Amino acid sequence: MQLTGAKAGIKKLNHHLRKTQIMKNNKLQSYLNQLLATETAFAFLTRNAHWNLISVQFKPLHEYLGELYSASNERLDEIAERNRMIGGTPVSSFSELSDLSKIKTPAVALSKLPRVLETLIAATEVLVTFLKKGIALADEIGDSGTEDFLTGLLRDHEKNAWFLKSHLEK
Numbered sequence: 001m002q003l004t005g006a007k008a009g010i011k012k013l014n015h016h017l018r019k020t021q022i023m024k025n026n027k028l029q030s031y032l033n034q035l036l037a038t039e040t041a042f043a044f045l046t047r048n049a050h051w052n053l054i055s056v057q058f059k060p061l062h063e064y065l066g067e068l069y070s071a072s073n074e075r076l077d078e079i080a081e082r083n084r085m086i087g088g089t090p091v092s093s094f095s096e097l098s099d100l101s102k103i104k105t106p107a108v109a110l111s112k113l114p115r116v117l118e119t120l121i122a123a124t125e126v127l128v129t130f131l132k133k134g135i136a137l138a139d140e141i142g143d144s145g146t147e148d149f150l151t152g153l154l155r156d157h158e159k160n161a162w163f164l165k166s167h168l169e170k
């Protein structure tokens with residue numbers, strides 16, 4: 001009788017642990033959608049700057065901003081596909097992406113320095129902070145693949161912040 005009770009207790013505990021794991025995994029899927037939305041906003045910012053920049057350093061900066069945009073676009077694909085790998089569904093509508101983003105995109109042309117660079121630096125800082133949250137979440141779940149993936153993105157954005165800051169005149 002007692003053994004049956006213990007078995008039932010273990011079964012209940014296992015069920016609870018599975019449920020908790022599913023809830024945490026869902027949290028990571030939602031996180032990846034927020035990240036997808038925030039990286040989308042970053043891609044919009046870099047494209048806005050690439051298109052609208054007016055500067056004496058136009059050519060190298062225009063080219064650099066184009067590279068930033070292309071790299072951001074590649075990350076978007078990787079974030080969406082990572083979400084699919086862990087069972088999530090990437091958000092794809094403009095309205096959802098806009099709602100979920102941690103970065104707001106200005107409805108004006110990013111044309112003048114230092115504003116262009118300052119806007120992009122602030123955006124990379126939001127992404128760095130948000131990526132650290134995701135790394136902690138993936139670690140808590142024990143999803144080493146997603147943790148490693150997010151760490152790679154963190155390194156990308158730390159490098160972007162450094163490059164962008166290096167363009168600012170002192």
Ligand SMILES: [Fe+2]
Pocket residue numbers: 050066
């Ligand atoms: Fe271009």
